[in-house]
Amino acid sequence: MELLKTLFVAITFLTKIPMPLIPYQEKRLRESVIFFPVVGALIGSLYVLIYTAAQGLLTTMIAGVFVLFFGAVITGFLHYDGLMDTFDGIGSQKPKDAILEIMKDSRVGAIGVIMTIFITLLQWSAIVSIPEIYILAILFVAPIISRSMMVYAMFLFPSAKHGEGLGGIFAKKVNIRQLSIVFIITIGLSVIALQMYGVLLFILVLGFSIFTMKYISMQVGGMTGDTYGAIQVIAELYVYLFAVFVFKGGWL
Numbered sequence: 064m065e066l067l068k069t070l071f072v073a074i075t076f077l078t079k080i081p082m083p084l085i086p087y088q089e090k091r092l093r094e095s096v097i098f099f100p101v102v103g104a105l106i107g108s109l110y111v112l113i114y115t116a117a118q119g120l121l122t123t124m125i126a127g128v129f130v131l132f133f134g135a136v137i138t139g140f141l142h143y144d145g146l147m148d149t150f151d152g153i154g155s156q157k158p159k160d161a162i163l164e165i166m167k168d169s170r171v172g173a174i175g176v177i178m179t180i181f182i183t184l185l186q187w188s189a190i191v192s193i194p195e196i197y198i199l200a201i202l203f204v205a206p207i208i209s210r211s212m213m214v215y216a217m218f219l220f221p222s223a224k225h226g227e228g229l230g231g232i233f234a235k236k237v238n239i240r241q242l243s244i245v246f247i248i249t250i251g252l253s254v255i256a257l258q259m260y261g262v263l264l265f266i267l268v269l270g271f272s273i274f275t276m277k278y279i280s281m282q283v284g285g286m287t288g289d290t291y292g293a294i295q296v297i298a299e300l301y302v303y304l305f306a307v308f309v310f311k312g313g314w315l
Contacts (some may be wrong), residue, residue, distance in 0.1 A: 073098035077210065078106065079139045089232050096214045096233070097241050100248040103207035106137060110202040127190040130202060131183060134299075145292020146182070147175030152283065154178070159284040163223060166289050182300055189303035194310050200256040201306045208265055209299035211249040212272040213291045218242045220276055221285040229288030260309060267309075268301045 071082045073095035085091070110130050117126035135143050152162035154174030165172075193201050214237060222234035253261030275297055279290050 069095050070098045070101065073102050074105070077102045078137050080105075080137070092232060093236055094241070096217065096237055097244040097248075099210040099214055100207045100245055100252065103210040104203070104252055106134065106206040107203035109133065109137070110206065111199050114199065114202055123195075124191050127187050130190065131187055134206070142292035142295045143179060145289035146296045147171050147179050148289040149175075149279065149283075149293035150178040151175035152289075153279070159223070159282070162283055163287070166283075166287065182296060186300050186303055189300070189307050192307045192311060193303065197257070197306065197310045201302065201310075204253050204256045204261060204264065205299050205302040207249055207252050208268050208302050209295050211245050212268065212276075212298035213295050214242060214245045215269065215273065216276045216286055216291060216294050219273070220280045223280075223283045223285030223287050223290070230286045230291065233291070234286045263309065264302060264305055267305045268298055271301050272298045 068085050069091055071085050072087070072091055074080055075082045075085070076092065076095060077099065110133070113133050114126045114130050117129040148166040148168075148171075151168075151172040151174050152166040154172070155162060155165050157165070190198070190202075217233040217237040218235075218239075218241075220234060222228075222231040224231055250262060250265060253265050255261075257264065272294065276286075276294060279293065280286060283290060
């Protein structure tokens with residue numbers, strides 16, 4: 064029962080899917096990270112359904128748009144909001160304290176908008192470039208791997224706000240047991256979907272995501288709720304790009 068409550072918290076935290084109301088205790092919220100890949104699998108399954116339906120009724124290109132739009136809607140646009148805030152802050156090229164203030168500002172700057180459009184176009188271009196035989200498997204694993212990258216960021220990097228805010232609940236407070244569970248679930252689901260190519264994809268995305276986390280942490284001074292959202296969106300982009308590289312770039 065406690066595990067089920069923790070799963071409900073993870074789904075409520077990461078999506079707008081209606082769930083039974085569970086009190087948001089910090090300990091339970093932190094423990095919910097073990098279910099981040101499971102929530103990713105739920106979203107990935109919905110990606111597959113939406114893509115299949117849209118492609119059958121319309122075209123592959125339009126199906127790709129529907130998938131990306133659904134991915135934003137199902138999270139209440141929260142991760143994209145974090146992406147825009149992160150790029151607005153870093154793009155200002157100001158000291159860390161000033162960057163954090165810019166990220167807190169509810170107004171959206173030009174840099175955040177431009178970079179979000181650029182990343183979304185890259186995601187769409189990659190999705191419609193993935194060979195048809197692999198696209199459903201990639202759409203399934205992309206939300207799984209990208210949400211597991213959020214947990215790696217929580218495990219590896221400190222809070223930019225010295226423990227305050229949403230980031231402070233997770234930053235450097237995720238333990239090796241939780242990370243190991245996330246790793247096992249992510250690898251297991253990736254292998255089921257893509258065999259050993261799922262492992263290759265995970266390794267490539269993890270390497271580039273850690274580099275991205277390190278860069279963001281150096282600029283901002285650590286992690287915040289916004290940067291976790293940014294990492295999820297960027298990691299999902301990496302999944303699509305590396306899928307094109309592996310499955311269309313002559314590796315097979």
